[in-house]
Amino acid sequence: MKCTYHPDVETNLRCGKCGTPICPKCMVQTPVGARCPDCAKLYKLPTYRVSTKYYLIAVGTALGMAIACGIAWGVVRAFVSFTFFNLVLNLLLAAGAGYAIGEVVSLSVNRKRGTGLAIIGGVALVISYLVSIPFNLFLDFRASFHLLDLLALAIGIFVAVIRLR
Numbered sequence: 743m744k745c746t747y748h749p750d751v752e753t754n755l756r757c758g759k760c761g762t763p764i765c766p767k768c769m770v771q772t773p774v775g776a777r778c779p780d781c782a783k784l785y786k787l788p789t790y791r792v793s794t795k796y797y798l799i800a801v802g803t804a805l806g807m808a809i810a811c812g813i814a815w816g817v818v819r820a821f822v823s824f825t826f827f828n829l830v831l832n833l834l835l836a837a838g839a840g841y842a843i844g845e846v847v848s849l850s851v852n853r854k855r856g857t858g859l860a861i862i863g864g865v866a867l868v869i870s871y872l873v874s875i876p877f878n879l880f881l882d883f884r885a886s887f888h889l890l891d892l893l894a895l896a897i898g899i900f901v902a903v904i905r906l907r
Contacts (some may be wrong), residue, residue: 745769747779757781759809789855796851800859803850804843804866811839812873820877829890835900839870863902871895 745751745765745783754767758775770782815835824830843866847859871891 743885753788756906758890788854792851792854792856796854797862800847800851800862804862805869807843807846808866808869809873811842811867812870813877815839815840815870816874816877819874829888831832832891832894833897836867836871836894837901840901841905843867843870844902857907859906860903863906864899867898867902868895871898 743753743763744751745768746766751765751767752765753777755764755766755769756762757764757778759777759781762778762780764776764778768779770779770784771777772782775826782835818835819832822831840863844863847863847866848855851859857874871894875902
């Protein structure tokens with residue numbers, strides 16, 4: 743008998759579900775036995791199947807959260823006067839913004855996960871930081887960029903990505 747998917751290959755194997763002749767090349771081993779590719783139907787988990795609609799929802803939600811978190815981040819940083827405390831507070835605010843962005847985006851797309859959503863969360867955190875800079879400059883004239891800002895940004899991106907990955 744010939745394989746259904748490879749007509750030039752002789753085989754004695756059959757799909758355990760439908761009985762279709764299959765060869766070792768096209769056979770899919772499952773916990774209940776050998777299956778043909780049609781019966782095996784290897785799909786992603788529903789949690790990781792993200793449609794274009796969900797991506798659009800995620801982008802809109804992430805942008806809104808980025809603006810809101812950026813405003814809060816900038817205002818809080820501007821009113822803290824002690825420099826060292828401002829740097830430590832920046833690390834905590836970045837992690838908090840990352841968590842908030844990741845959680846709200848996750849809720850808006852029905853707890854879906856995936857690489858694309860993680861990228862959206864990471865970019866949203868960068869936008870949030872960029873939104874916070876003008877508030878910091880307007881309210882605190884001695885504001886400057888520190889290397890710890892990059893660390894804060896990295897921590898925030900990490901937290902946002904972990905929530906959506």
